[in-house]
Amino acid sequence: MQGLMVLRKAIVGRMDARLRAAPETSDAVVLDHAGSAFIGAAADVVPRLRAVFTAEQASLHLLPKDGPREPQCGNAGAVIAAINDFTPTPAQRKALRAFAARLPSVAVKLAPLHRMGLREFAPYVDLHRRMLRDGEVTLADWLALAADEHDLDRRLRTFALCFCLGLIAPAKKQDAQQGRADGGGKSGRASVLARIIQRVRGL
Amino acid sequence: MNAPRKQIFKLLITGPVNAGKTTLVSHLSDSQVAATDVAATDEVARLKSMTTVGLDFGILRVDDDLELHLFGTPGQARFNFMWDILAKGALAAVFLIDSTSEESLAEARKMYDYYREKVRLPVVFGATKQDLPGALSPEEIAERLDLGDVPVIPLDARVKEENKAIVLTVLENALVEAVEEDAGEADDEWGLAAG
Numbered sequence: 001m002q003g004l005m006v007l008r009k010a011i012v013g014r015m016d017a018r019l020r021a022a023p024e025t026s027d028a029v030v031l032d033h034a035g036s037a038f039i040g041a042a043a044d045v046v047p048r049l050r051a052v053f054t055a056e057q058a059s060l061h062l063l064p065k066d067g068p069r070e071p072q073c074g075n076a077g078a079v080i081a082a083i084n085d086f087t088p089t090p091a092q093r094k095a096l097r098a099f100a101a102r103l104p105s106v107a108v109k110l111a112p113l114h115r116m117g118l119r120e121f122a123p124y125v126d127l128h129r130r131m132l133r134d135g136e137v138t139l140a141d142w143l144a145l146a147a148d149e150h151d152l153d154r155r156l157r158t159f160a161l162c163f164c165l166g167l168i169a170p171a172k173k174q175d176a177q178q179g180r181a182d183g184g185g186k187s188g189r190a191s192v193l194a195r196i197i198q199r200v201r202g203l
Numbered sequence: 204m205n206a207p208r209k210q211i212f213k214l215l216i217t218g219p220v221n222a223g224k225t226t227l228v229s230h231l232s233d234s235q236v237a238a239t240d241v242a243a244t245d246e247v248a249r250l251k252s253m254t255t256v257g258l259d260f261g262i263l264r265v266d267d268d269l270e271l272h273l274f275g276t277p278g279q280a281r282f283n284f285m286w287d288i289l290a291k292g293a294l295a296a297v298f299l300i301d302s303t304s305e306e307s308l309a310e311a312r313k314m315y316d317y318y319r320e321k322v323r324l325p326v327v328f329g330a331t332k333q334d335l336p337g338a339l340s341p342e343e344i345a346e347r348l349d350l351g352d353v354p355v356i357p358l359d360a361r362v363k364e365e366n367k368a369i370v371l372t373v374l375e376n377a378l379v380e381a382v383e384e385d386a387g388e389a390d391d392e393w394g395l396a397a398g
Contacts, residue, residue, distance in 0.1 A: 012383050076352070103393055109379035110327070110354045110372050115345065132371055169382035170393055190381040192212060192269065193294060197374050199265040200231065203367060 001099040003055030004163055011036075011075050012166040016063045021055035024091075029055070032063065037072035042081060045073040049082035053160050054092040076165060080118045083161045087153060096156045101140040106168040107131060113161070123158040124167075135201060136171035210269045214370065215289055215296040215324070216259070217276040219310035222299035223331045223360025224275040225259045230366040231273055232261025280313035286322050295325040295373040299360065302330045302338040312348055325380060327373040329358035 003021045010017050010033040019031040029051045032039040038049070052058065088096060108131040114121040131137045139159055146152035162168045171194075214231075216224045259275030274289055276282060298315060301307035318326070328350065330341045339347070341355035356372065359365050386392035 012386075107375050107378050107382070109376045110356075111352050112345065112350075112354050115342075116352070128372075131375065132368060166383050167379065169379040169386075189294075190378055190385055192210065193374055193378040193381055195265050195269055196212070196263075196271050196294070197371060197378065199263060199271070200367060200370055200374065203231065203233075203263075203363075 001054070001056065001095060002058035003052040004099065004160060006058045006060045007049070007052055007079075007164045008166065009060060011079075011164060015060070016065055018061045018063055019052060019058060020061070021052040021058035023051045023055045026051050034063070034072070037074050038078050039071075040073060041071055042073045042078060045078050046081045049078055050086050053082070053086060053164075054088065054095065056095070076113070076116050079161060079164050080113060080116055083157050084117070084119050086157055086160070088156060093149075093152065093156060096160065097140075097143055097152075100143055100156075100159055103139055103170075105136040105138045105171045107136060107171045108162065109167045109169075111165075111167060118161070120154050120157060123154045124162065127158060127162070135198070139168075208268070211272055211292065212269075213272050213274055213289065213291075213293040214374075215274050215276065215293050216299065217296060217314065217318075218299035218329075219301060219304070219307040219314070220279065221304070222301045222307060223329075223358075224299050226360050227297070227299065227329075227366045227370075228259040228261045228273045228275040230363040231370055232263055234262040234264075280310055280317070283314060283317040286318060290322045290324065293324055295327075295377045296322070297369055297373055298326060298328045299331055299358070300328060300344060301332055302340075302344065303332050303335045308339070308344070308347055315348060315350075325373055325377040326353055327369060327376065328353060328355040329360070329369045330355055331358050331360045333357045334359070 003023070006019050006021070009015065010019060014035050016034045017032075019029075019033060021029045021031075023029060029048045031045065031048050031052065038045045108128045110128050113124060118124070127137060127142060130142065143152065143155050143159070146155050159168075216227050218224060258277070259273075261273040263271040263273065265271060271294075276285055276289065296318070298311065298318075300311045328341075328344065328348075330339070330344050332338055333340075341357050344350075345353070345355045354372070354376075356369050358369055382392070
């Protein structure tokens, strides 16, 4: 799942970078990313993104900051458009599930993705609600709740979307003690937040 | 040996008058809330008899060396200047809006325009009084206020669990952003190499 990893890295890091991916089902794909958008028209970018989602081999190469920028396709809109019409093959389904199973439990950020064109908002809301209720969510457990293959695909799309756009992050519960030593600076902020969240949950 | 210094962070609760800010601060605080309510004398008097002219203030003690201070700001845009002071050391903000009131919407717009330009902390909107006739839906509120990627959550401000949920939502949003900031361009923020 290198494709997902490099996509996330480019988007979350707001990088100016070229993504190269080698999906099994199509020719090699190249996508340029600048800041908070992909370079190119949506009709061009979206199918390439769909190919990148499941690429096992992918890489990221930094581009000069003053490179060509037009036209641009915003991160959220492009990834949502790609996810809306993404149906994994059986092999891709298996690979996505195996990748999710390797991730630690996550915190989930709530964003109004339905306003940005996401067709399947309900699974994302469900993921967020479970995190609010339990404090964190293990993706493997959440995927295992799928009622059938169709439901599993909806959940896998939600997972891929959240991962790429930086809407999930490793839960920081384990760092609560460490945060006391870190202080309140930038590096300790996540731990401070984790401690406060635990306290609010206990009210 | 010096005792570790106590860390204090802020959570800001804001929005137009009569939206439930004072109640939220009281639900989330474990100390006596200092509420600076007075009898309303201007157009606010049509909405409620008492309004907050200073700050609602409450403390949530997290542990021996960490406190969360909750500030409920006055519900009028003319107090926007206070943001510059309150935002220092703040983790996030919750905007509450009375879904039944056009005045509330107009005031929220002024407050949020200022906030968007000057503050930029993680923010979530809570749409209160959704059970009353004529209430705008969260989607209508988002559209009218041009909220972009800011979530709007329906909320009964009288219910402690709902106040907890909206605060947890904005704190979790801040947490995800903080984790990503910490990770920067790290290759292995998920710890996959070790797994």
